[in-house]
Amino acid sequence: SDLALNPTLQMDLGLQISPRAGVYLHGEIGTIILASQAAVYVVGEWSPVGWLSFGTGVGWDGMADWCGDCSAAPGWSAVSIPVLVGVDVWRRNHHALRVGLEWAGGDQPGTGTLGWHSALTFGWALK
Numbered sequence: 001s002d003l004a005l006n007p008t009l010q011m012d013l014g015l016q017i018s019p020r021a022g023v024y025l026h027g028e029i030g031t032i033i034l035a036s037q038a039a040v041y042v043v044g045e046w047s048p049v050g051w052l053s054f055g056t057g058v059g060w061d062g063m064a065d066w067c068g069d070c071s072a073a074p075g076w077s078a079v080s081i082p083v084l085v086g087v088d089v090w091r092r093n094h095h096a097l098r099v100g101l102e103w104a105g106g107d108q109p110g111t112g113t114l115g116w117h118s119a120l121t122f123g124w125a126l127k
Contacts, residue, residue: 006030035065055084076115080106096125
């Protein structure tokens with residue numbers, strides 16, 4: 001098991017289908033000296049109220065760590081399913097400062113290795 005508190009850059013680009021639903025491409029990449037993580041997903045998002053959103057989809061997630069002499073696998077890569085929750089904590093002119101929670105996991109083909117990542121995110125949502 002690895003723990004890495006990577007600073008990560010995320011970008012979402014998509015379409016608002018209705019006032020309560022959207023679809024977008026979610027990409028992220030982050031690194032620190034001993035670990036790196038990258039992911040890309042297609043996500044469907046639903047907002048039951050204007051300040052709260054839930055999303056899920058499918059994509060690819062990969063992690064690599066520098067381990068020196070350890071016997072653990074140096075990386076993981078698999079089709080992954082994300083779960084995203086976003087809360088708009090401040091809104092202005094239809095845009096919002098958003099705090100989010102993200103979890104994604106998958107099963108690496110061939111090895112049966114389960115991998116996952118989670119994140120606390122802060123961003124500016126352009127609506």
